Amino acid sequence: MTNFPFAIIGFDLDGTFLDTSGDLTAAVNHALASAGRPALTTAQVKTMIGGGARHMLTQGLEATGGCDPDAFRPLYKRMLAYYDAHIAVHSRPYPGALAALDELDARGVKTAIVTNKFESMARKLLTELGLLDRFATLIGGDTLGPDLAKPHRAPIDEMTRRLGGGSAAFVGDSIYDIMAARNAGIPSIAVSFGFLLQPIGELGADAIIDAYAELIPTLAQMKHRPS
Numbered sequence: 001m002t003n004f005p006f007a008i009i010g011f012d013l014d015g016t017f018l019d020t021s022g023d024l025t026a027a028v029n030h031a032l033a034s035a036g037r038p039a040l041t042t043a044q045v046k047t048m049i050g051g052g053a054r055h056m057l058t059q060g061l062e063a064t065g066g067c068d069p070d071a072f073r074p075l076y077k078r079m080l081a082y083y084d085a086h087i088a089v090h091s092r093p094y095p096g097a098l099a100a101l102d103e104l105d106a107r108g109v110k111t112a113i114v115t116n117k118f119e120s121m122a123r124k125l126l127t128e129l130g131l132l133d134r135f136a137t138l139i140g141g142d143t144l145g146p147d148l149a150k151p152h153r154a155p156i157d158e159m160t161r162r163l164g165g166g167s168a169a170f171v172g173d174s175i176y177d178i179m180a181a182r183n184a185g186i187p188s189i190a191v192s193f194g195f196l197l198q199p200i201g202e203l204g205a206d207a208i209i210d211a212y213a214e215l216i217p218t219l220a221q222m223k224h225r226p227s
Contacts, residue, residue: 004107005223007166010159011135012150013115013122014049015173015195017097020125021046022090027083028060031075037064046195050174052116052141052149053080080121087121088128094193096212101134103216110163114155116141116176137162151179156186169219178203187222189215 011017014024025045032039040060048059057079061067104111112135115122119140126132139158141149148154160168170181173194181188182204190205200208207218 004109004220005167006109006169006219008110008112008160008163008168009104009219010112010114010156010168010170012170012172012174012177012194013113013117013125015046016171016177016191017093017113018091018125018129019094020091021049021195023083023086023088024049024056026086026089027079028057030082031057031079032060032064034078035061035071035075037061040064047197049195050116050176050197053083053118084121084124087125091125091129093129093131094191094212096215098134100212100215110136112137112139112159112163114139114150114159114170114180116149119143150176151183153180153183153185156180156184160184160186169222171215175203178205189218189222 014020021042025040025042028045029039040063044063045056045060048056054076057076058067061072061075101111113122113126117140119138119142122138122140123132126138132138137159139155144154144158156170160166169187169189170177171189171191172178173191174197178188178190187206189207189209190200190203192200192208192210207222209215209218
């Protein structure tokens with residue numbers, strides 16, 4: 001166990017550690033319905049997740065008739081309020097995710113969530129699912145400021161700083177995740193079961209896993225890349 005190459009493993013939240021697609025779809029559709037727009041399927045909304053709540057609603061509006069800047073703010077507030085009140089109805093960890101955390105804990109590896117979700121919402125979601133204490137730190141899309149979310153390297157650097165430094169790798173499902181890791185000079189692993197915006201092979205990750213059972217063996221075979 002002492003030969004494990006990483007001291008820190010960071011995880012994206014939506015589409016990586018948690019399947020939040022059901023609750024996010026319900027929130028988007030709540031806003032769309034209030035604007036007289038048709039509902040979107042979960043499969044459609046999955047392609048809109050990853051860049052934050054504003055991006056998700058903008059994409060949803062564009063897909064159902066266009067995004068009017070003047071009407072956006074009230075719809076955005078409506079979506080956030082609904083999501084905040086129904087944040088953990090359907091959301092659950094992906095199969096094997098908790099077992100992977102257990103094994104990382106057993107190896108003395110520190111873990112973190114680094115997400116583009118608002119920190120307050122990510123904290124509430126993890127708390128309601130009883131998972132907040134499983135991670136050493138949480139960094140949201142607004143934690144460091146609106147211009148310092150993924151794909152900026154700042155959240156990854158902050159994760160490493162908070163957890164005392166050392167070799168790190170990052171697990172995610174989007175180009176935002178993989179670019180943030182690359183910009184910070186650390187290896188990345190892409191999950192093929194996430195909310196993919198493009199073919200998994202186009203993300204440029206250092207490795208790809210199809211299930212959490214593959215995470216520890218994949219990490220064990222990777223080498224830390226000094227930043």
